[in-house]
Amino acid sequence: MSKINNKRIVKNTRLGGEYIEIDHATGLKIKLFPMPGYSSAFALFGTKYGSVDVTFKTANDQDFITVPNGIAHYLEHKLFESEECDAFSLFAKTGANCNAFTSFDATAYLFGCSQKFEENLEILLKFVQEPYFTDENVAKEQGIIGQEIRMYDDDPGWRVFFNGLQGIFHSNPVRIDIAGTVQSIAEINKDLLYRCYNTFYNPRNMVLSIAGNFDPDTVVDLCDKLVKEAPDLKLETIIPEEPDDVKEKYVSQKLEVAMPLASLGFKINGVSDSESPKLYVLYNMLMETLLGHTSSFYTDAVKSRLISESNYRVGVFNARGAFVLTAEFEADDPKKVRDELIKTLEAAKLNGIPEAEWNNVRKQTYGEFVKQFGSVQSVALAMLEAAFKDGGAFDLAETAADATIGQMTELLGRINTDYATLSVIEPIDKPTD
Amino acid sequence: MDNNLQRTRLADGIHFNSFTDDRYKVNRVSVAFMTKQSNDTAAAYALLANILTKKNATFPNEKDFHNYEASLYASEIHGEAGCLGDVSLLDFSVSSISDKFALEGEPISEQAAGLLLDCILRPAFQNGVFTDIETEKQNQIRIIEAELNDKQEYAHNKGIELLCPNEPFSVNTNGTIDTVNALTPSTLLSAYKELLSHARIEIICVGRDSFSHLLPIFQKEFDSLTRGDIDPCVTTASPIAQTVNEVTDIMSVVQGKMVIGLKTDYKNKAATSLMNKIYGGMVTSKLFLNVREKLSLCYYCWSRYNRYKDTFTVDCGVEKENIGKARAEILKQLDDMRSGDFADTDIEVALMALRNDTNTVNDSAATLAAWYTDRIYRGDVIAPAEALAEYEAVTREQIVEAANAVKLSAVYVLSGEEGEKE
Incomplete structure (x- = not known):
């Protein structure tokens, strides 16, 4: 008999699609979106465990413990290895592409294939559930991860963003690089890895999300066979309390760049985990309307050469306990751009949001979501991300389609332009500001 | 399809x-x-x-x-x-x-x-x-x-x-x-x-x-356009030179970069593509498994083959003290390819990867459009699935011949300010 506790079909008439949600007896959430006509399938096996989850407690612990930064990412690297071989080699034999990623609040292992789906899924389910850490293989990984950290140290786009997070947040762990630091990863050993693995890689904390060309019954059969039972650990994680204001209003670093690269972040406080997906869509629309490529601000700023046309984008950064509106740009005078961006937001509070332009952005945002549902990767990822926040894969598209100007006005009022950090990467040969 | x-x-x-x-x-x-x-x-x-x-x-x-x-x-x-x-x-x-x-x-x-x-x-x-x-x-x-x-x-x-x-x-x-x-x-x-x-x-x-x-x-x-003579749009293979062009640039970077340039005059492009896959074109390639995984010399190390120009590039991110070691190992792996030091399963794995890649092309309008742009330019308009036959016909001997036809032609290094420590 199948180990299914609950099974639902989630339909969306506007987008013309449907997927299956299964609550597995092991606690694993399974999301299956068969896409007829497609040649490939894309599967993600993920855990709600990211770089911010460094302080946690289970029913077996007396108190909360704090582990070194970068351990979730380290674990991701190490899980690819088993006692006999690594997962890359196993997937190579089936021709599948495989990979993994660690974000601030999730880790996922994935494959894409157009053949041997069942074999690939079996490999994925097995290697993620069979950790193999030794003192030797853990020590060896420090070299590779150290090089990865140093590679990003030279990346101005990455540095400007992370320096910005360090300026915005006082204590939220998003201010630490996902991979940790060369110093923090030196503290990682096999016992810590096993402890984190056994805490967070529990099926109750995990999601399996698959889209494309595959048979849902095959997935359920394999999960019944391979997903291991685990006790409910009553897992609790803590994100440290964060003051409303930003830690520093201006941060800068010098790197090999031709012109200053900047990131301005507005800290939005009080956004709960459950409301964050909806606000993510709505704030993106607001930022695009007032400051994006369709706005008067952008056209005027490019024309007056206040900003460079390339590498300008506005958006929203969202992780557990962190919600930031962002504008990234290249400019000779980043502080002047910051002042103009703030002035534009404050003017909109007084004068209102241009409704016709906003409606165009609403259609644009909805159109982008429709496009997303034409890609097996995007669909699987959308289901995974939604599941970690107890939402549905169609929710974001529906939020965009049904958005109102009233919602925009309310959200604009929540922006405190005083809670802003400007992060700048300056060229090495230029004098500091 | x-x-x-x-x-x-x-x-x-x-x-x-x-x-x-x-x-x-x-x-x-x-x-x-x-x-x-x-x-x-x-x-x-x-x-x-x-x-x-x-x-x-x-x-x-x-x-x-x-x-x-x-x-x-x-x-x-x-x-x-x-x-x-x-x-x-x-x-x-x-x-x-x-x-x-x-x-x-x-x-x-x-x-x-x-x-x-x-x-x-x-x-x-x-x-x-x-x-x-x-x-x-x-x-x-x-x-x-x-x-x-x-x-x-x-x-x-x-x-x-x-x-x-x-x-x-x-x-x-x-x-x-x-x-x-x-x-x-x-x-x-x-x-x-x-x-x-x-x-x-x-x-x-x-x-x-x-x-x-x-x-x-x-x-x-x-x-309604007035059309004149149409450009013939010809590409020629890059000629193999007798010397190796080498340049090192110094910049303030934490991690250095090295690009090794290679050329070939081997005519069987399908065999050369497979050779590239096994050498440095996939995560089980010789470059990935040896230069990155076994020796931890580079965070990334892969090769790309340009079938129009008959050129290869091996790109890697490498600490400045390891530049010499990485270069030697990258060329040693090429020598191993030349002497046939790779398994039959490597060929199967490369073919599986190519099959997977070509079968997946149709799933996105953008990748299929790019596919047809390329095939139309080549004057050989076939669907992705039809392109596999030429790879499946490649023999082990042809892959070894392809590796032996490859010649080192250029090395570019972007290094940190202190230069290499041997």
Whole structure:
């Protein structure tokens, strides 16, 4: 008999699609979106465990413990290895592409294939559930991860963003690089890895999300066979309390760049985990309307050469306990751009949001979501991300389609332009500001 | 999947190609201009890719233009100046959602295709020339200056310049600061007119809905062009040199980059592709498993094969004290390929990966359009699945021959300030 506790079909008439949600007896959430006509399938096996989850407690612990930064990412690297071989080699034999990623609040292992789906899924389910850490293989990984950290140290786009997070947040762990630091990863050993693995890689904390060309019954059969039972650990994680204001209003670093690269972040406080997906869509629309490529601000700023046309984008950064509106740009005078961006937001509070332009952005945002549902990767990822926040894969598209100007006005009022950090990467040969 | 690309000649050197499949949510239309690549025209083409995609005669104001794109449900007009071997590929495209998904029943696809045609054929002229040229030139110069921000790509391009000096393939498709500065309204206009009259033009439509209604529209629009001699669009293999070009640049970087350039004159391109896969083209390749995994010398280390130019590049990110060791190991792995030191399972794995890649091409309108652009240029229009046969016919001996034909030709190093510590 199948180990299914609950099974639902989630339909969306506007987008013309449907997927299956299964609550597995092991606690694993399974999301299956068969896409007829497609040649490939894309599967993600993920855990709600990211770089911010460094302080946690289970029913077996007396108190909360704090582990070194970068351990979730380290674990991701190490899980690819088993006692006999690594997962890359196993997937190579089936021709599948495989990979993994660690974000601030999730880790996922994935494959894409157009053949041997069942074999690939079996490999994925097995290697993620069979950790193999030794003192030797853990020590060896420090070299590779150290090089990865140093590679990003030279990346101005990455540095400007992370320096910005360090300026915005006082204590939220998003201010630490996902991979940790060369110093923090030196503290990682096999016992810590096993402890984190056994805490967070529990099926109750995990999601399996698959889209494309595959048979849902095959997935359920394999999960019944391979997903291991685990006790409910009553897992609790803590994100440290964060003051409303930003830690520093201006941060800068010098790197090999031709012109200053900047990131301005507005800290939005009080956004709960459950409301964050909806606000993510709505704030993106607001930022695009007032400051994006369709706005008067952008056209005027490019024309007056206040900003460079390339590498300008506005958006929203969202992780557990962190919600930031962002504008990234290249400019000779980043502080002047910051002042103009703030002035534009404050003017909109007084004068209102241009409704016709906003409606165009609403259609644009909805159109982008429709496009997303034409890609097996995007669909699987959308289901995974939604599941970690107890939402549905169609929710974001529906939020965009049904958005109102009233919602925009309310959200604009929540922006405190005083809670802003400007992060700048300056060229090495230029004098500091 | 059968090859059901519909191909229709519209005029001399102009074809309309379409492929419909209801798996897609979008309809994608692209117009590709193919012509000889050169230092003289690269800056102009790069500027055209930008200037033609932000306004036109109907929407001369950029803000109105972008708002119209947004109102068509994210039907953004995209322009890109790239290359296929020695040939410049200036590609304009729009990807719009199928009308079926419009919130208010708008005919999005036809309007989006109309917007693309307006951009290409009816630019925003003032007094018969392009407007705001000086601002566009400054934008382009900033793009060129920003190349430095991505050290990996920067080093790769430097490696190509060293590998294929003075060949059209090594021309920077962004142009150079000097060639951008030299552009005038009249030279830009001439470059635009030259394209319309002499370039080979391929219109490629891939998407959910039938494109039959667009064919007469494109026929009418392109019929009105005055066409001259059509550019033959020839690429030649890069000649093998007797010496190795070596350059080291010093910059303030934490991690160095090395690009090793190689050339071949082996004629069996399928065997050479498989050789590249086994050598450095996949995560179980010799370079990945040995240089990165076993010896931890580089965070990334992979090879790319360009079948048009018969060139390879091995790119790696490496600490400055390991540059010498990494170079030696990368070349040792090539020697191992030459002496046949790889397993039959490596060939099977490479074939499986190629099968997977080609089977997946159809799942995105953009990747299928790129596939057909490439195959049309080669003059060998086949569906992705049909391309596998030539790889499956490759023997182990041919892979060894392919490896033995490879010659070291260039080494570019971007290093930190202290230089290499041996």
